Amino acid sequence: MKHLVRFLQVSLFGLFVTVWIGHVAIAPATAHWADLAVADITVADTAVDITLTVPTTVLAFADDNNDQTLSSLELAKHADQLEQHLSENIVLTHQTNPPELFTVTPALTPQTKDRATHSTFLLQYQWPQPIQRLSIRYNLFSPDLEQAQCLATITQGDRTRNIVFTPENNLIEIADTLPWQQQFFSFLQLGVKHIFTGYDHILFLVALLLPGGNLSQLLKIVTAFTIAHSVTLTLAVLNIVTLPTPLVESIIALSIVYVAAENLWRKEIRHRLWLTFGFGLIHGLGFANILRDLSQSQDNLLLSLGSFNLGVELGQITIVLLVFYGLRFLQKQPGELILRNGISVLMVLMGMVWFAERAFAAGL
Structure with a gap:
């Protein structure tokens, strides 16, 4: 026995x-890049620019031939849908006020073999008053991507901070400075994950x-x-x-x-x-x-x-x-x-x- x-x-x-x-x-x-998005966020006096590179799978509705690449024709055909989808899932507010101007411009940047599954856009936000307190809610994740996350670089004047957006931590608030603790624990969790x-x-x-x-x-x-x-x-x-x-x-x-x-x-x-x-x-x-x-x-x-x-x-x-x-x-x-x-x-x-x-x- x-x-x-x-x-x-x-x-x-x-x-x-x-x-x-x-x-x-x-x-x-x-799996090191396939489910990763990257955002370069620049905060100016009255405007915010975001250069966003995301897995094309999160924009599958615009990928008509399912090749994980958005062509010029697909971008033109689905321009309104793309702008609406991006505005609904990446929400910026300044002192609870939404931007008065929001534009999306596709960036047809050269893609290497290992990163040909991503698409890049320039998102521009503008307010009539100077930005003092800004909140960013990022929710452009696909449930099919196991490690869904967005690595963001936030530049405001001469200050730069990095943050990791995940489905569980998708909101940050930027006042005069972004606390270093937020960056530390964000990348600590990223390393463990x-x-x-x-x-x-x-x-x-x-x-x-x-x-x-x-x-x-x-x-x-x-x-x-x-x-x-x-x-x-x-x-x-x-x-x-x-x-x-x-x-x-x-x-x-x-x-x-x-x-x-x-x-x-x-x-x-x-x-x-x-x-x-x-x-x-x-x-x-x-x-x-x-x-x-x-x-x-x-x-x-x-x-x-x-x-x-x-x-x-x-x-x-x-x-x-x-x-x-x-x-x-x-x-x-x-x-x-x-x-x-x-x-x-x-x-x-x-x-x-x-x-x-x-x-x-x-x-x-």
Whole structure:
């Protein structure tokens, strides 16, 4: 009976992991940009300009041929609908007064392969009196986008702040200054959310930790990953180091394949610290894609980057603890080695599927 109970426990744990990896398998191949909107908001004396880039899926009614790109003909045909839809979902009020003038101008900017699913507009708002207290309500989200969010840069005179709009936090008020705490917690939450919905990063971490070890060893591995991705995250956001997003995403998928496959044939993995550091440099470029489009001053950049990175680390620590205690549960259980190898095989297959999807999409 005791062995039967242990077998059922291991089987249920394996079933949970398999279901989770199956859920990951149907996740988008590149999720770092697909559901992200970016807004550059400039507040002047009596006017506000917003340069807005959004996933075309939130404007699906204007995409007649469903190619996720709005052509000149589609923009002209649906001009009135677009203006109404944008005015209803991005609402600006100055001392409870709506703008007296609102215009929408499509911006047909060149699109790279990895960002050909977005559309850009210039939204202009104007009031007869000087702006003293402004509120912005952003609600241009699609329920089909898992990580729906809008990264906004707000410039008012010589002051710049960043904010993240989400379906849960879609309203900000701008008085003379925008509190730094609002920016800090906004990007902290973004970092946590990004790691927990970044299935490729999670799978890579789990593959690294799967061979086991004590908590100190696991934390050293994750620390190497943290240092590496922090370096390239900073360099990429500063535009010192840049690589095409599809290439980065493809290498991230290969990193999962390699580490998971190594779990099958190597009994000792003392070199894993350096391997983790090397692949962490690539993963940092993946993290950076979500921040690179923000216009930032130096001080503002440090706050956004630091709070985002802290959020990522909090998420990673949570994942490490979950994996550590999950592995402890598996130790000395019948079939434990078979289950570990089975999970590694599933990870190899998942990484190969992602690599094929990403490489094909990028034309590599």
